[in-house]
Amino acid sequence: MFRSLEHLVIRHTYRLPAPVGPAGEGGGAARQLDAALMSVGFKLSADLLGHLSGLSEKTVAETAVRTLRTVRELVGDHVRHNVYFVDFPANVPDTYDFWTRCINEALADDASRASTLAQLSTGVVDLLTLPSYGTFQHSYEEMLAAHEELIAAAGDRLTVLHLGGAPQDEVTALYLALAGSVTPLGEDGLRDLGVLAEHCAGGPQPEAIPVRENRAVVNLARLRVGADLLLDTVTDVLRLACALSGGDATLVEPTRFRSPSRAVRRALLAGLDQVVAAAPAKLADVTAHREAFKRLGERLHPHEYPHWPHAAEVFAVARGEREAPSLDRRVEELLDADDVGAAAQLLTAAPGRLFRSLDRLLRLCRTQDERDAVVAAAERVAPKVSGRVLLSVREHFHNRAEEPAESRVFVNRMGRGWVTADTRPPVGAAQRERLIEVLDAQTRHRLPRPGHLLVDPDVLDVALPLSGKATAAGLGVLPRGSLSRVDGELLRFFVYWKQTSRTTDFDLSALLLDASYESLGWLSYTELTQVEGAHSGDVTDAPDGASEFIDLRLGAARGDFIVPQVNIFSGEGFEEVEESFFGFMLRDAEQRGRPFEARTVRMKSELRGPGRVALPLVFLRGPGGDWRAKWLHLHLRGRVAFNRVEENRVSVATLVRAVVEREQLTVRHLVGLMGAGTTTVWDGGTVPDGPVTYVGLERPEGLHPDSVVVTRENLRDLIPR
Incomplete structure (x- = not known):
């Protein structure tokens, strides 16, 4: 059972629960795992390498398979990333030369010649009707053969996996952390919380579940295993009912309630009765969601349960038969x-x-x-x-x-x-x-006294995670409004998507803006080689998955802002496709390598949202010419189809300007209020011998075991209750 939850612990904490197995000589297998991890930008900590070395080779090999699968998915290396132009970023043609070539190839094809001639006679050609447009003209293996091996560089990402505790302890700790979070969780966090809550229903529970949506997910899991519900208000019951019906537990969107089983009806009505009996004033909460409670009452049939009269009062208020002024x-x-x-x-x-x-x-x-x-x-x-x-x-x-x-x-x-x-x-x-x-x-009064505070300066401009909704799931992702340094000569964006049932075309684009947020140009399938960059080519169908890339040389890039975006040209939305994610890589100029190299990936985030245009982040040029990323995690509604960067550039620029010019509350603010006895700015070298409170993007090796560690993964722990 723990093995099925192990990947959740790794994804959320970058800790590998201590594998259990017979002792043995697993050093060789452990070093092989370390080498395999390094090829995708990860590494075993010294403690974890030592622990694995003392286990049998079989145990280490089984652990290696699971761990590699998890980290490859984290970084986006679990899929094949092909490109339309086999030599990308080299030899990308001029856009109109490329389109002309596709037309000539269509004219040379007996099957497409007539339709192409007919289109040419009207003066307009639909690119999607050309046989060689939008579909790979080479295999994945041929693409790999066209690229030299990546040259290792000091700037390549290296994420350390640390040794965790016993599997049950790690799973329980993760459940308590997610359930007790003082900030709302994102979609992935809520899904993982549901899995963990069901497994941990009979174990320790958090002292409090401050976020109501989190409580609904926990109660849904507890209901499924027959555990007591954790209810405080009548709205808790309504949220649970929405979750049971697959609806919106935040109560923003209306839920179409399903007819529950008699056991579920009894559990919900008993919960309502208990809450109102303990505090009748809580009936006033009903009026805020009067219509939802009326529809829920039609499914629960409270009149069939006269021994729970207080539950019936809830629906009497919803119907207006009883006053409970809000x-x-x-x-x-x-x-x-x-x-x-x-x-x-x-x-x-x-x-x-x-x-x-x-x-x-x-x-x-x-x-x-x-x-x-x-x-x-x-x-x-x-x-x-x-x-x-x-x-x-x-x-x-x-x-x-x-x-x-x-x-x-x-x-x-x-x-x-x-x-x-x-x-x-x-x-x-x-x-x-x-x-x-x-x-x-x-705030100062509630913050803990950290003693010796050790701070990574790169974390100071990270926005406080006041809501998990402002952060997408993935690797190296920071909350909306955060600023982070961008070190490297070559910036490469990528998007991957795999359609579920309909032909789906995602278009990766990049908009360049000047200091006044005016457009200087863009890179997209309509401008393959503009603004000192290159586009990997348009892929228009993704039954087996598809990728697109944009390559930019930062030193030569024009303007002050680079805004990558993903436009849905046609087909399924971000929440309909089987899988979709965005990311960026940073490389030195001479590293070469394939279009996608996992160890150069700095960030990879899931693409999920209601709009048809995704804006993951924006890159800003500083006064000294250095670049930084500001995280957006935004969507535009866009059109149902045919979204293109050249048509939404004004609305994108307006939204980017509003976010860039808003000042976020950052980690720097809380560090300044903490009142530490000693504060040390960590320079990446040796850590202090004694226990510290460490705040940074990633956990350094060698910290004292009694240290308190706050990193990107548990940044929400900084928010006081």
């Missing part, structure tokens, strides 16, 4: 009466809601006394507000200068972004500064 309604009534102070006082009963409403309340204030009353109410309840909300509000007010920005950027839970004009009146400087002081003081 807090929101009472607040709106006070605001309609222009009594902002009373509204703020009422909201102190829901501190998180008060903090999310501060900007609006301050804008509605007409007198200084009202503004003071709102800020005073916030000060009183600040200790009761979650750390995530404190930091979210802190970032909000940091970006609310007296002079409003020209535009506001909005990003929904699914990652779809849009920009609108900022028409809000400013918030007074005095109130803004006073609130920021309150927020920082409360």
Whole structure:
């Protein structure tokens, strides 16, 4: 059983649960595994290599197969990456020369000559009707033979796999970390949490599950194995019901409820009855989701269970047969009466809601006394507000200068972004500064005293992971708004997709912008060799999977921004295809190698989202000519079909500008509030002998076993409760 969960531990922690097996002479097999891992940019830590060396060769070999499969998938090396132009990035033709060649080849083909001539007579040729366009003209093996071996370079990525504890301990620790996360998890994190929750239902549980969506996933798993449900509000039951029906546990999108079994109906109604019996005031939560509760009641038949009368009250409120005025309604009534102070006082009963409403309340204030009353109410309840909300509000007010920005950027839970004009009146400087002081003081009070703090400077500009929804799953991925250095001469993007049932064409493109966010040109299937780069060629069908690449020499690139994007030209969406991911590689100029080389991959992220245009990140040129990446994880709605970079460049530039110019709250902010006894900036060399609190992108070898380690994988642990 643990072997089936081992890959989850590796993906989330870069730790290999200590393999168990007979002792033996496994040193040779362990070194072979280490060499195989290095070929794809991974390496065994000294402790892990030593542990494996003491096991039998058979145990090490079995471990090697599983581990290699997991890390290859992490980096995108589990599939074959072919390219349309066999010599890419060399010998990529001019776009129009290439199209002319395809037409000539179609005219030379008896099967396509007539239709091609007919198209030419109209003056327009559909490229997709040309036999040699969009499909590989060579095998994968022929492509490999056309490329020299990659030359190893000091800058190649090397991700260390560390030795974990006993398999059960590692699985339990991962479950507790995900279930107890103070920030929402992404799609992959929720899926993994469900698997772990079912396995760990009979074991230790987190002291609290702060995120309601996480609780719904845990309760779904517990319901399946017959364990007690973890419920606190009536909305917890509604979320669970949505999850049972395969719907949206966040309650943003409506769910079509299925008819549950009698056992499930009893479990849900008993849970509702228990919650309301313990706290009747929680009936007020029903009105916020009145229609959903009405539809759920039609499936649960509460009238058949008279011994749970409190559950029946829930649906009576939903039908309007019983009054349970919601807090929101009472607040709106006070605001309609222009009594902002009373509204703020009422909201102190829901501190998180008060903090999310501060900007609006301050804008509605007409007198200084009202503004003071709102800020005073916030000060009183600040200790009761979650750390995530404190930091979210802190970032909000940091970006609310007296002079409003020209535009506001909005990003929904699914990652779809849009920009609108900022028409809000400013918030007074005095109130803004006073609130920021309150927020920082409360955050400082909750942060642990780290003792000796060891900090990797590369982590300081990483945005705080206030929501897992702002980070895609993958390798080397950082939260939206993070900045990271880009070291290398050659920048290569890649996209891979495999369609499920319909012909699907993804188009990888790159838009170049100047300092004013004006377009300087682009690389795509319509511009194969523009802006000092090269495109690997258009692939238009992916029944067995397909890849596209873009190669750019950073030193020669024009402009100040490089915006890679993936456009869906036709077929299935990002959430419909069997698999799709994006990434980028960095190489030295003379490394050569195949189009895809796993050890040069710096980042690989899954492509999932509701739009038809994906914007994973943007590259920014600094004042000294150095480049950095800023992470976007955004989608544009786009068209149903025929999305192209040249047609969406204005909307992309507008969205990129709004994100780039917004200041994110970063790890630097929390490090500055920690009050460490000693702070050391780690230079990549030897680590201190004693225990430290280490904060960095990756865990260095040699840390004292009693050290507290926070890396990219568990960055959410920095967020105070």
